[in-house]
Amino acid sequence: MVASLVPTEDEVMLRDAARGFLSESSPVTAFRANRDAGRTHDPALWKEMAQMGWTGVLLPEEAGGSDMGHRAAGILAEEMGEVLAASPFISTAVMAATALKGAANDRLAGIASGDAIYALALDEGSKHNPARTGMQAEKSGNAFRLTGRKVFVADGSAANRVLVLARTAGTEGEAQGLTLFDIDAARAGLTRSAKRTVDERDHAQLDFDAVEATGDDVVGEVDNGLAAVATALNAGRAALSAELLGVSAGAFGMTTAYLKERKQFGRTIGSFQALQHRAAHLFAEIEITASAIANAGRVLDEDPDNADIAVSIAKARATKTAKLAVSEGVQMHGGIGMTDEFDMGFFMKRARVGAEWLGDYGFHAARVAAARGF
């Protein structure tokens, strides 16, 4: 690895800019407003992100992108996580942008401009597991007919395009025989039903009933879709890990602030050693996870084809750290932390959904173990 895990000046500037923008345009109060209004994300914010160039963070300049790379994408995701900014950033600007790297610039330009919102329709069960994809894509002439159900599709309602993984050969559980399609979300036979999840984000169930797809819709090679989506998935997992690091930092920041201000038994509660040690332990966990996040971005930028282990370490660590940060957050706040009026619950809910999306702790732990030879 060439790059250092310490952020470069450019990365520090990017972070400051992102933080400045988000504190203006998307503080946690904005998320609450969306929630209260029943909005899973704010299209206006998405447009602004596009104007900031965030949608093009992974796109080549020819396609209107800034090509800043995965570490930069992680910095943006982390900052969004810290204020719970809801947007299709990971689905579109990270995963779709990575999956379509090879595609024509006009298609990428749609992502850069913010006009295209992508959803990745992959899981079919309650646990993330790409190889278990069973949805059928029947060959008929030189077209395909997609039939089956996809669940837990992030940004599935807002999306105007869908990347969907379906089986053109082989049987459920086999890594081979899958094909990745890039289709219009309005295509006939595709029904989308929004699901209300605790994080109040956009998660939908997609039902495909003989949805037509042509050879032009295929991304990568037929029957080799897992390869076509592999790096996109790793990119998404790394960005999600970064978001979860932001969620941890956001919850931790609220908690330490509260520990310094709240008084009880005539003392600031932050002076109780038992709470101090738990806070210090949490700080250590966050620092270690931050290293794993920085490393995942570095490996994706420098050696994307061998990023599985780095990405899985990041996602496993981020999942566990966020869980600890939000539980300590609620517990140390006491009753107030339990009220909807207070923001801590939002962090806890996002951490839970983020723990499941794109692979839970066990999924990523297994990938690490495999890579380490046991």
Next chain:
Amino acid sequence: MVASLVPTEDEVMLRDAARGFLSESSPVTAFRANRDAGRTHDPALWKEMAQMGWTGVLLPEEAGGSDMGHRAAGILAEEMGEVLAASPFISTAVMAATALKGAANDRLAGIASGDAIYALALDEGSKHNPARTGMQAEKSGNAFRLTGRKVFVADGSAANRVLVLARTAGTEGEAQGLTLFDIDAARAGLTRSAKRTVDERDHAQLDFDAVEATGDDVVGEVDNGLAAVATALNAGRAALSAELLGVSAGAFGMTTAYLKERKQFGRTIGSFQALQHRAAHLFAEIEITASAIANAGRVLDEDPDNADIAVSIAKARATKTAKLAVSEGVQMHGGIGMTDEFDMGFFMKRARVGAEWLGDYGFHAARVAAARGF
């Protein structure tokens, strides 16, 4: 279940008597003396235990026993654990006595008198797993020839008799086809090599080279040895769990005493809240484990054929609690806890060996999961 988990008056009296005797005859200093003298146990102490009637705690009165039951045996084992009293109690007075319940009284009398010291030769690998027994017992005429290696045989060097499980049919991994033999430890072809383990107790490797055994040596039925030894194993596991509870209580007692006396930064260290909360948590863990130990004894006394889950809960809890108690013990004592001059290390070492003997956490967790239907 009929009995309450709260000790009866008799059990309280038994505990007081045991504590009184052990603090006299076998304080931790006695264990240290044995260790320094290279003795894995003190034959004189064993004789005294026999005179106290402990060797007969599970034996019928006709055989010179007191037939007090498994809960009583657990109370004795717990008290021994608290002062690290080393003896063949579990191998002989608990496991052999249970396995030989059906045998002739004269054989049991040997146990009651303390003349017989038994070892149970079972494991062949680094993890406890009776069903994996592969050692061969070849039938020749109406006799058997035992050939193979048994490892981690507790009290294997001191024993004058050996209960050995060997395969008379079937293949490694099968529960059926095993037979339990009760043979003289001096029998031709049996070589015993003592192993030095961290707990400084008697653990040996037994090598069988065509050791002769007759039908009279068979305990229970041929090919059904696992059944013959099952309750004996559960009894041993329950007693070992009780010993580990004693080890936890012993380490915890030293630790709380130290927290109350040791001064640092001008304060008694027991006044530091971070240590207080960890000590209180450990107290809670010990209390919960104590309930599981009492319950295991109760079930073995009232319904021994359905004791697997109760026993496994006890062993799993005891293993984990003892590990926590001794690590906190060393850490809270600081440097002094690391010195050989101080006793805490002895508790840590016994806890580790006890964690492996007769099934580690995972072995017993699996039995609980199976019994609970997942």
Next chain:
Amino acid sequence: MSFFSDDLDQFRVEVAGFIAEKCPQKLKDMPASDRTICWGGKRFNFSCDEQRIWMEEAAKVGLTAPRWPVEYGGAGLSRAQEKVFREEMAKSDAPSPLESFGLWMLGPALLAFGTHEQKLKYLPDITNGRIRWCQGYSEPGAGSDLANVQTKADDKGDHWIVNGQKIWTSYADKADWIFALIRTDRDAPKHKGISFMLIDMEADGVSTKPIKLISGSSPFCETFFDDVTVPKTDDEGNSRIVGELNRGWDVAKHLLTHEREMIGGGGSGAAGGILGGRSLGAFIDTLDDTLMEDPVIRAETMELEIDTLAMGMTMERYKDMAKQGGVGHASAMLKYSGTELNKRRYEILMSITGSEGVEWDGEHGTLAPEWLRTKANSIEGGTSEVMLDILSKRVLELPSA
């Protein structure tokens, strides 16, 4: 004198007959739910007429408060009789005729600290379900520091003027009366200036506001006192204060230990909620069959099951110890371990249900809100930190700083 015979066998026959005869079959057939809980009180909407009938019939013979003395509206049963009664209730599927904070908390407080006249005045209204009480302890600024009571009563001779705010007052919006900790002496040391006061929720200046939790709507309210007039004695000359003036903390402490043991129960055995009495194994059978192949989930689940069963044994052991002379401050262990265990159980339920579990109202119904609600277990009724403080100071007797 009781309505039932003292002889246990005879009693069993009588009480079984009473339940069979007086509890309408419709109630016995109703699946247990919030709607089957009878809270009583002036403004209570009975889910059906049978619910009211059963409450009234049970109240007539004191079975809404089995162990309370007959003269105060109870059935005056012995512990042994109560056990028999519970057994027969369980057999019969009859729901509890009445539940309320009056029965759980104020009653025990009055029985321990009240005057004979106070008992006569307030207890029967509780047992017959006429008056519904709520509890007013916590305050916004206080948190775990329960004795930090700011709600104050100014002495105006024959009455008090009460001002302040309470929080976490369950069902305050449905209650007729509140028993509250009120500061009646601001100059006395923190614990010595509090009184245990009884206040009519209909009095002018009392208002309530429900609290929404991260898990959704809740029975909790904020309760405001704005120049509320509380007569020092009622028309019959009964004091509106339970126990001595400025000694309310003793009463509160007495009830807290009691409450603690109740809440600790949450951690033991097969919980209600999503599991609804099902074993973890039975629930897992309803899920993706490859789930338990994940060693992380499997290991966590096995450990949870072990600790849950061991906690159940501990609840049993402590109950028996309590009968044989009490467990004292060690009950804080039940509260601590039981609630932490329940939080862990729900974390694992969320983990094994994966993306289905995170829906507000999907496959697994109320799992998600239940999970979020458990986070309060280790806060309400004394935080885990307070429990650990109690254990280290009172049980382990570790020195204070």
Next chain:
Amino acid sequence: MSFFSDDLDQFRVEVAGFIAEKCPQKLKDMPASDRTICWGGKRFNFSCDEQRIWMEEAAKVGLTAPRWPVEYGGAGLSRAQEKVFREEMAKSDAPSPLESFGLWMLGPALLAFGTHEQKLKYLPDITNGRIRWCQGYSEPGAGSDLANVQTKADDKGDHWIVNGQKIWTSYADKADWIFALIRTDRDAPKHKGISFMLIDMEADGVSTKPIKLISGSSPFCETFFDDVTVPKTDDEGNSRIVGELNRGWDVAKHLLTHEREMIGGGGSGAAGGILGGRSLGAFIDTLDDTLMEDPVIRAETMELEIDTLAMGMTMERYKDMAKQGGVGHASAMLKYSGTELNKRRYEILMSITGSEGVEWDGEHGTLAPEWLRTKANSIEGGTSEVMLDILSKRVLELPSA
């Protein structure tokens, strides 16, 4: 001026050539072990003549202390040059020519706080391996409270009389001199009456006693001072005190942070010891092949591997941060997490080796004593509790009680 050129490429050639020429092949071929560590000092037994030769040759050009100034016996290398030197050493299999507490601790202390004369007197004896130093900080009664120094020096005009006891003095029984914290003013506040004193171990009244640990014999000693005479200045007029009189705590603090970062390293990457650089997977391959079917062991092992690799990344990140202006008190995190992780690693190694692992000297050699020895990781060089205090107060800036 240095013995080497400043130009990096040129330097690489020179230093590679030096190592190739001056380090005897026999040393390069020796497998790394305690015997290959060269400690130097008057009483050191070189494991072979080549070991002495390599030390002397390296010392001649200052490479026993690459970054120290040439005038004090170092090689005066820049950080970049040092990096190159380390790289070439690694390539060459040459062992470190010299290790000692003089190089690690006293040297840095003298360079930061010593006078030019003190540096000239003491540093060259360190770099050329003539004098072996040990560290005298801890005392039996002090524990984590390092500043609680009872070993005292009475001022007798031109000399001190030192009395007291130090503990955990590594290799004191093999050292020539000791740098110790001594109380030189008993009336001053705790931290203001301590001096950083240099004492000859051969002086009358100095004695040592090795400490046996739960893991077996150890380099640690108790060191006793019984009316030991320490001249205030030596013949050349150099003070035996580093830094100002009664300001020794500043020197000690400076070194502690330094020490902390070194120890934290234990948690990262593939540890030495039983694993001997092998990956956990490679080690597991040598064990019972059904072992990883146990979900408890498998889950624990996977989590350990994840945390170990993440800790390695964190060590790398903090090293780079240190180069770019330092990490300050956050280094306490490395010490805390690294040592706790190492303890966990050995618990799991014991668990996966089962009944073989508990033997003092069986299948897995020194695993058992190594496991027991790790328990000191979170105690020595600042306990985990002290690290957490530092993090909460200095980094998180949480208020003091």
